Amino acid sequence: MVAANERVVAVIMVGGPTKGTRFRPLSFNVPKPLFPLAGQPMVHHPISACKRIPNLAQIYLLGFYEEREFALYVSSISNELKVPVRYLKEDRPHGSAGGLYHFRDLIMEEDPSHIFLLNCDVCCSFPLPEMLDAHKRYGGMGTILVVKVSAESASEFGELVADPTTNELLHYTEKPETFVSDRINCGVYVFTPDIFTAIEGVSTQRKDRANLRRVSSFEAMQPDTRSLPVNYVRLDQDILSPLAGKKQLYIYETNDFWEQIKTPGMSIKCSGLYLAQFRYTSPHLLANGDGIKKASITGDVYIHPSAKVHPSAKIGPSVSISANARIGAGTRLKHCIILDDVEIKENALVGHAIVGWKSSIGRWACVEASGDYNAKLGVTILGTFLNLVYILSLIIYFYFVFLWRSMKRQS
Structure with a gap:
């Protein structure tokens, strides 16, 4: 259980209009996180789940949408749940972990002992209080919600291997080409504030590598990271994979329903x-x-x-x-x-x-x-x-582009 003097904050990643193209045409009318599922906006379900976390102090929505698109909903849900909800707009892509680090000062204003991180486009029962209890027993930096899926579909997600006795994360790989495990990452996490130190370490290493590349052939040895900005940090490849097997990360497995809402x-x-x-x-x-x-x-x-x-x-x-x-x-x-x-x-x-x-x-x-x-x-x-008007206008636009290019080739 969380001690009475401890505080918890939650961050829900909602993405932005440059993402989620598979959700069209519905996302033309409303931001995907506000599309109704079971009569409630998609983001309402993880927010309601966060309300059950003991000593919850603040909920942040982190994304690329304009603030005005979420202003009315944020005000409404804050009043309804009696928990402060705030929208944080990223100025540019920072990656799933880099975005969290970018707003670290705001997130740490409440001096939280634990930070939940959730993906908005995840559908599950969100056993967050149970996750937090398990996380405190493990004593690590972070705990990942996982679920068992069919071996055929596992490669579409982040696959992981954990110790069956201690639940320590031993190996993590994102969308592997060959089968690794039928346990996958659900996109729901709880961390201690030490997560910010881990993210900062990735940025520092990348900066050092960038300096080395100016005077050596080191770049050729780092094909996975050479094109990434210094402050762009991915949670899966840059944090979970390197820390697996170092007694820092653990898993909490759910036997309840879980789906991704991509389409x-x-x-x-x-x-x-x-x-x-x-x-x-x-x-x-x-x-x-x-x-x-x-x-x-x-x-x-x-x-x-x-x-x-x-x-x-x-x-x-x-x-x-x-x-x-x-x-x-x-x-x-x-x-x-x-x-x-x-x-x-x-x-x-x-x-x-x-x-x-x-x-x-x-x-x-x-x-x-x-x-x-x-x-x-x-x-x-x-x-x-x-x-329909939008789609028709696109068809007309590309038709005239095709005609113009054809005429240009002929001339």
């Missing part, structure tokens, strides 16, 4: 996972109905209080309906996310789909995909009118 298809799956979790953490958020006075509800469903759903509709499982949506008589919704101001007319069917803001689905229409969330065509996405 719109995975957002549907993760929305369903969070809805299922609501049964135990927030049952008041789940809708109910028997098809008489309210719509017939099957499985886990979230319906915003402002949405209007006809009593003859059949909803579920794994459905999230956002604000001011209008669901007509006889409609059937399953495994889908319905965004703000959507209208779905009578007897329509929507399955394994995301219906974008202010979209309209006509009577007896069928919008359904296979439900393979990893496949490019496994889900259906209906974007907003603005998305």
Whole structure:
């Protein structure tokens, strides 16, 4: 347990508009961290999990988005959870560890004994208090949340090997070409402030190497780091890998659900996972109905209080309906996310789909995909009118660029 005089801060990495292109077209309308999963912004789930950490003093959101894009949400969630939440904007890329180091003075203002670091695009139950207890027992600099996955998918992530008795991290490699382990890094960490010393050490070594390169062929011996800026420090390759096996890092394995939210298809799956979790953490958020006075509800469903759903509709499982949506008589919704101001007319069917803001689905229409969330065509996405205009403008632009280049070659 955390002592009464100890304080904890949490840093959630939210990325920026130059990243997450696989989440398009949804990220055209709203920053990816604010896209709703189970009726709540994506970043809301790790923030809510941080609220359960004993003696939590501050939550920081770290990313490249403009501050105005997060201002309203940060103010709202701070008031709701009664915990200070602050957005920190990076001026340029510093790497996953370098960004943390860049704001070290602010992070250390609360004089924390422990610092949690979480990736926003991770979907899991976030067992943070349990991680902290284990971390204190281990006595190392950091503890990594890990999960067991299939051997076929492990190479897509950071694979690691740990001592089965002490849980010490013995070996870590990021996305290896050959199989190493079916235990992977979940992107959730807890560190002591010593992490800043480790990051500073990487920057110092890189600076020394840069000086050596001016007078020798040392650069040819360092192909992995020669192109990186001095202050650009990656958590996985520059911190975890070198410190593995030195009694500095340990693991905490979760047997609960875990997914990465990289694509719109995975957002549907993760929305369903969070809805299922609501049964135990927030049952008041789940809708109910028997098809008489309210719509017939099957499985886990979230319906915003402002949405209007006809009593003859059949909803579920794994459905999230956002604000001011209008669901007509006889409609059937399953495994889908319905965004703000959507209208779905009578007897329509929507399955394994995301219906974008202010979209309209006509009577007896069928919008359904296979439900393979990893496949490019496994889900259906209906974007907003603005998305379509943007895509059309890109097509026209590249068409004229092609014509101009063709004319230039001919001349």
